[in-house]
Amino acid sequence: MRILAIALLSASSAALAAASAPAPPLVDPAPFKKALEGHVDTKLRGMLVHEEIESHLDTPMKIEVLGFEELRPRGPVAEASANVVVRSDTREGTGTWKVDFELKDGAWQVTRIGIPEQSFGAANYAMVILYLGGMLAIGWWTSRRISGTRGFFIAEGKLNHIVVGISLMTTYLSAFTMMGLSASAFSNKDWTWAIQLPFLVITAFVITRFVLPRYRDAGVISVYQYLEQRIHVSSRLLASLTFILFSVARMGLVLYLPALAFSIITGFPLVWTIVVMGAVVTAYTAIGGIEAVIWTDLAQAFFIVLGAALSVVFVLADTGMAEFARVTAAFHKFRLVEPGFPKAGLTQVVALWLVLETIFQTIRIYGTQQDMTQRYMATASTRKANASVWIAILAYIPLGFAFYFIGSALFAYYTTVPDATVPALVANGRADAIYPYFVASRLPAGLAGIVIAAIFAAAMSSIDACMNSSSTVCIEDFYRRLSRVERTDEHYLKVAKGLTWAWGILATLMALSFMQITQAQDVWARVMGISTNGVLGLMALAFLPWRVHRVAAVTGFLASYVCLYFMMQSSLTFLLWPVVGNTACFLVALAANAVIRLGAGRRGPQAR
Known part of the structure; x- marks a missing residue:
């Protein structure tokens, strides 16, 4: 009894002390609410999901921070869980954002907005795993037919020109097209950027009439060999080095961006997403060479086209044709050129500069980029190689328009059906994740996995080509060209395969390094400018x-x-x-x- 009495007395004393102690100071949520609402308002004004919806449609759109579930300041930084509502005249969408703040110049500023994770589901993961397994199977199948470096680099010039053309198209497409074009159409006022697509026909004419036949006649495996034949070895090595720099940066970013979108939407760890994608694409490219690249590109094209078709069907079904027509007409979402054709200021993005940039860049890509030109030698004749180029470009043009269409349709959908996650993505600079978010949240189980696999396919079709072509220029332009010792073709083949594994590891490390960079695409733009x-x-x-x-x-x-x-x-x-x-x-x-x-x-x- 004495022990019990002492225990009760101690407990009472502790309770009394706790009651008499001063309560922890309450955090005033007002500055954080003001910072978050101001940040979102600023980010969304230029993206037509705020002000102009109110002025053009009878659908006022309001984004309001209701309050904070958690608010944890830690010195000059703070974390919060904010309850947000997006309201129209008839509907509303609510959500919880994970927000990071930083104290700058005496005021709180938003540094990052996270979104709730979506349940991706076993059926969707199964589709992604099936796709990745299929790519490895194709790599193993093609590996049995490689007998030397010519087989590894250009498949002995025996591949079907239609398959090569589809491969060229998928390499040029990449995940930038699937996510980037849809994000552009969602974010911008109209289809100004889409004016580039028809002018690809000029590129096809120039390449097939003047460029490709010269390369075929010269018999080059590395396109930069032609520079040595016509100018000097110094030009060859300079161009080859810049291509390698371009490839490493491109592989890293193309691997990083879809992995980031997948991780944001599903909550699957970003590091493991990058590692798994990098390991699969490296494995089938290293063992199967250019044949694995081209045949996997064919399979990837199937996923890309199917994914685009499914996306169009479901976004239109969810929006309704009447609402789709009303919203897109009100915002001129399908307009290619603004009325009056604005003056071509040197600092502005206008149609004239878009056309010029398209002609210069696509001729550079199809005419000087090893990952594209290498496949011209994989066909049996110049005529068939020319046909491959026309197939690639004529197939890409409607696909490009399809992804612009998807972006406009997503804009109509999220204007009609408010969703708190979408402004969070936009305000955090992740408009390119809106398309994957719609897929993961709205498509049925299994079908969503197919579309996500299509996004992975678009990325991997560019990465595998860069890996194989980088190994090609290393062997042909440096090792074989500068070596003073005669070596067997078998030796060069082993080195080429080893280099492919090395490029895969480097691409994965590069993608992981982009995790530490806040504006990865800005870094990429500068690297591309320097390396091309x-x-x-x-x-x-x-x-x-x-x-x-x-x-x-x-x-x-x-x-x-x-x-x-x-x-x-x-x-x-x-x-x-x-x-x-x-x-x-x-x-x-x-x-x-x-x-x-x-x-x-x-x-x-x-x-x-």
Whole structure:
């Protein structure tokens, strides 16, 4: 009894002390609410899901922070769970956002907005696993037919031109198209960017009429061999190095972006998503070579087309044709060019610059990028290789329009059916995740897995091509070209396979490194500008009827980087970077060549 009395007395004393102790200070939610509402309002105003919906439609759209379930300041940073409602005149969507704040200049600012995870389901995971297993099976099947480096790099020139054409299309498409074009159509006022698509026909004509036949006649495996034949080995090595830099960055980002979207939507760990995707694409590319790349591209094209078709059907069914027509008409979502054709300011994204950028960039891609040109040698003849290019481009154009259409349809759907998750994605700079979010949240079990597999397929079709082509240029442009020791073809094949595994590991590490970068796409834009600048101008010099001096070619190439530096420091629209950079390379090289020849003429015969 004495022990019990002591225990009761101690408990009473503790309770009394706790009651008399001052309560922890309450956190005033007002500054956090103001910061969050201001952040979302600013982010959404330019994306037509806020102000203009009120002015154009009888559907006022309001986004309101109701309050916070949890609010935990820790010095200059804070975490919160915010209850949010998105209201229209007839419906509303609620949700809980995970918000990170940071104290800057005495005011709280939003640094990140997270969304609730979706239940992806066993059936959907099964479809994704089935797709990944199928890719590995194709790699194993094609590996049995490789007998040397020509088989590993160009499949002995025996592949069907239709299959090669579809492979070119899927490599060019990538996950950027599936998520990027739909995000662009969702976010922008109209289809201004879609004006690029019809002009791809010009690229097909230029490549098949002037470029591809020259490569076939030269018998090159690496496209940069042609630079040595026409100019000098220095030009070959410069172009090859820039392609490798481009490939490493591209593989990392193309692996990272769909993995990030998948992780955001499903909650599956981002690191494991990257590792699994990277391991599968590396394995089938390393064991199967270019044949594995091309045949998996064919299977991936099937998933991409099926995924696009399913998306169109379900988003229209959920929106309703009447609402779809009403919203898209009110916002001119299918308009290609603004009325009056605005003046082409050098800092603006306008139709004229879009067309010029398309012509320059796609000729560079189809004419100088090893992951594309390598497949021209995988067919039996120049005529069939030309047909492959036309198949690729004519198949891509309607697919591009399809993904623009999906973005516009998603805009109509989320205008009609408010969803608190969508403004959270937009406000956090993840508009490219809206399409995967719709798939995961609205499509039936199993079908959602097919569309997510299609997004993975679009990514992997670009990554596998970069891996194989990077191994090709390393062997052909550096190892075989610079080696002074005779080695067997079997040796080069082993090295090529080892390099493919190395590229896969490097691509995975690059994708993981993008996790630490807040604006991965901005980094990619700069890397692409650096690694592709001047290459088209350099290759154009090789197509001249006369030979350009090696010093003149390198001078022009370096001049393009001087131009790029000043363009990056200016407000000039990035659409003009490839136009100005490659033109500068070409013209400066011609001027330098004239000076060199003039000087050589005074001194006697020029030594090349």
